Amino acid sequence: MNLILDGIVKSYGEKRVLQGVDFTFQKGKIYGLLGRNGAGKTTLFNCLSGETKRDGGQAWLEEAGARRELSEEDVGYVYSTPILPEFLTGYEFVKFFLDLHRHRLPEDADIDGYFDMIRMTAEDRHRLIKTYSHGMKNKIQMLLYLITRPPVILLDEPLTSFDVVVALEMKNLLREMKADHILIFSTHILQLASDLCDELVVLNNGVLSAVPAELLQSPEFERSIIDMLKDEDHVENA
Amino acid sequence: MLRTLDALFGIRTASAVNRCIYYAARLPWIGPRIPDRAYASPELKRALAVLVWAAMVLWGFIGKLGYVGLLVFLPAAAMEDASAETQLSMFLHVFVLLSFAAAGVSMAVMLEPKREKYIAVKLMRMPPGAYMRITLAYRYGMFLIGFVPALALWGGLLGLSFVRALELAAVVTLWRVLCEYVHLRVFTATGMVLIRNNAFVWTVIALSWAGAYGPFLLGWEPGTGGIVLSWPVALLIAAAGIWAAVGIARHPDYRTVVDAAAKRDDPLLDLGRMMAEAQESSVRMKDSEYAVLGRQVRAAARKTGYAYLNALFFARHRKLVVQPVYKRLVIIGGLAVFGVAVGLSPQADRLAFLSDNLEAVFPFLLLAMNFLTVGEQLCRAMYYHCDNSLLRYSFYRKAASRHFRQRLARIAGWNMLIGAALSAALTLTLRLIGGTDAPALGMLWMFVLSLALFFSVHHLAMYYLFQPYSTEWFAKNPFYHLVTLAVSAACGFGLVLRPPIVPFTAVVFTVSVVYLAAALALVGRYGPRTFRVK
Numbered sequence: 174m175n176l177i178l179d180g181i182v183k184s185y186g187e188k189r190v191l192q193g194v195d196f197t198f199q200k201g202k203i204y205g206l207l208g209r210n211g212a213g214k215t216t217l218f219n220c221l222s223g224e225t226k227r228d229g230g231q232a233w234l235e236e237a238g239a240r241r242e243l244s245e246e247d248v249g250y251v252y253s254t255p256i257l258p259e260f261l262t263g264y265e266f267v268k269f270f271l272d273l274h275r276h277r278l279p280e281d282a283d284i285d286g287y288f289d290m291i292r293m294t295a296e297d298r299h300r301l302i303k304t305y306s307h308g309m310k311n312k313i314q315m316l317l318y319l320i321t322r323p324p325v326i327l328l329d330e331p332l333t334s335f336d337v338v339v340a341l342e343m344k345n346l347l348r349e350m351k352a353d354h355i356l357i358f359s360t361h362i363l364q365l366a367s368d369l370c371d372e373l374v375v376l377n378n379g380v381l382s383a384v385p386a387e388l389l390q391s392p393e394f395e396r397s398i399i400d401m402l403k404d405e406d407h408v409e410n411a
Numbered sequence: 412m413l414r415t416l417d418a419l420f421g422i423r424t425a426s427a428v429n430r431c432i433y434y435a436a437r438l439p440w441i442g443p444r445i446p447d448r449a450y451a452s453p454e455l456k457r458a459l460a461v462l463v464w465a466a467m468v469l470w471g472f473i474g475k476l477g478y479v480g481l482l483v484f485l486p487a488a489a490m491e492d493a494s495a496e497t498q499l500s501m502f503l504h505v506f507v508l509l510s511f512a513a514a515g516v517s518m519a520v521m522l523e524p525k526r527e528k529y530i531a532v533k534l535m536r537m538p539p540g541a542y543m544r545i546t547l548a549y550r551y552g553m554f555l556i557g558f559v560p561a562l563a564l565w566g567g568l569l570g571l572s573f574v575r576a577l578e579l580a581a582v583v584t585l586w587r588v589l590c591e592y593v594h595l596r597v598f599t600a601t602g603m604v605l606i607r608n609n610a611f612v613w614t615v616i617a618l619s620w621a622g623a624y625g626p627f628l629l630g631w632e633p634g635t636g637g638i639v640l641s642w643p644v645a646l647l648i649a650a651a652g653i654w655a656a657v658g659i660a661r662h663p664d665y666r667t668v669v670d671a672a673a674k675r676d677d678p679l680l681d682l683g684r685m686m687a688e689a690q691e692s693s694v695r696m697k698d699s700e701y702a703v704l705g706r707q708v709r710a711a712a713r714k715t716g717y718a719y720l721n722a723l724f725f726a727r728h729r730k731l732v733v734q735p736v737y738k739r740l741v742i743i744g745g746l747a748v749f750g751v752a753v754g755l756s757p758q759a760d761r762l763a764f765l766s767d768n769l770e771a772v773f774p775f776l777l778l779a780m781n782f783l784t785v786g787e788q789l790c791r792a793m794y795y796h797c798d799n800s801l802l803r804y805s806f807y808r809k810a811a812s813r814h815f816r817q818r819l820a821r822i823a824g825w826n827m828l829i830g831a832a833l834s835a836a837l838t839l840t841l842r843l844i845g846g847t848d849a850p851a852l853g854m855l856w857m858f859v860l861s862l863a864l865f866f867s868v869h870h871l872a873m874y875y876l877f878q879p880y881s882t883e884w885f886a887k888n889p890f891y892h893l894v895t896l897a898v899s900a901a902c903g904f905g906l907v908l909r910p911p912i913v914p915f916t917a918v919v920f921t922v923s924v925v926y927l928a929a930a931l932a933l934v935g936r937y938g939p940r941t942f943r944v945k
Contacts, residue, residue: 186447245805256800260727272716
């Protein structure tokens, strides 16, 4: 399965943030999306998840030669700051989510089984989300996509504020998930990108370009990426 | 001083002009023609600034004309059988109660939290003393100038001479300056910010309004205005006002006053958050309040999907959801007791005219239901505690129509309960006074219950279709305010026109049902697009 972006355009007023983004992402790989502040990474994610209407271009899902338009349900979006209804317990939220997606799930789908997958204790699942740590909230967000298994999962700066243990757990989770999904995550941290990702793409001046695979392991990696991102046209804080 | 005034105008007009451009750019047809560089065009901004300033001044006049005309003149002029003297006396009475008593407490700006204060004093580092003196001088200068034509026109129609209108405008201005000084002195002496003491402010407002309009119902002519306008009292107020103005001008420490209105360690760093917190505190929950009531949570567990979510939401937010309903029921209960007491008292026959004259009562029911129905705060609570997070998920946005219907049923249920309680209280009172027949009472029930439905649909539909809250919490959608204003204006028209009860009820019922159908259709169609995080 491939996710094909075809000439995606998005402007805010006179500022063209995405100027015809073309790229093909493949299932089974983790993609790192690099770009400076204001380059349009979140805008691109929002355009794919349906939160923002794009001005032009198309996004397709291609499987076994057949192509269909990417819909909002095809995309799972993990925010850098997990946003969950805090008045519910983790268990209640997941039950609510399962109720709504029951028709797409196996008959024997079991809430506790899902919580076991993300290694959350029985006590924690019955606490209000309000009391959860950042890492626990993020696990719940990830769990939603383990349940519905959308073909495309977008992760906006997902690991930046975790302690080392949770970060490792999340990395392992992502590696486990990648066989069935197209995973794209945006980050500023080059180390993380080179460590976790199978491929890197750079968003600069409104277009996406791939970083050559051989560069990923080369000692010149950091220098080259910085050179790519340095650009006179770049506007801060767009 | 002049520099401060100039800077202050600069800030006011610049922010008003930027707002104009921002919202004009969002209008259909016009919007796409406004380039981003409009913000940077000095010629355009200068021209707009002049227009905006003229509009602000004009608005000052129109606002006062509208206020005196609608709230003070109309009720007095509506007393058809009364003599011209009585009408003028009631005009002055209402004006004194509203503009001296209620506004003296609720409209003082000395310690009022205001964005401009942060911008001018905290961000632009204007000296707080200069800022406060100049804003107060400007406000009360314009206040005086604004009230002269309003009082001369409306008072003049009831026989108030121009000199007396001038005197009244001057006295009310100096009285309000005195009130500002009292707020300041109370703050410096005790640290208390009177204007933030909601219980006190609302009690004064309620008592003043009851005092202003109660005499109309009781056929009593209190003669308050004559006392305030008598020379000894007027001179006393004038002297006190001038003394207060001097006190305000000489007050040494406005830094503390501005800080108290700002109430943050450093708003300079995070203005948005500060404003957000002020809004959010109105629907804040304590952690302990979430620990709820096993019975309700167990009841919720039997439900699924959105019904499950809503049941848990309403169970865990009882303080924000159910308490306002209880409070309203208690108020209505109090009114019922009062109504029964009046009905059983020897004064009952004074109110007998109401029984055959329900046209006079219905418009007030419109106003009453506008205030009594729950909805707006509830929508804010739903946004802050629930939708703000869930709207990030596409499945939730897509199901807007489904959760809209479920929530509407609940809100309408509560408002119907409030409406039924009000109708029952009125039925009891009118029955005791005697004279109202069963069909008229039937109309009253239908009228009030239709209004309960109307306002339930209105608040929730506005929320789903305009979603006025942003993540920074400014209710920023001007269309939302326009529609809300239109509904309030409709209430005002009801008061002025006093239509006969049967067609009035028929209109309100039909409008409510049409509004319900339209809201269901519109939310079903556009909800997934309009109900989202801005």
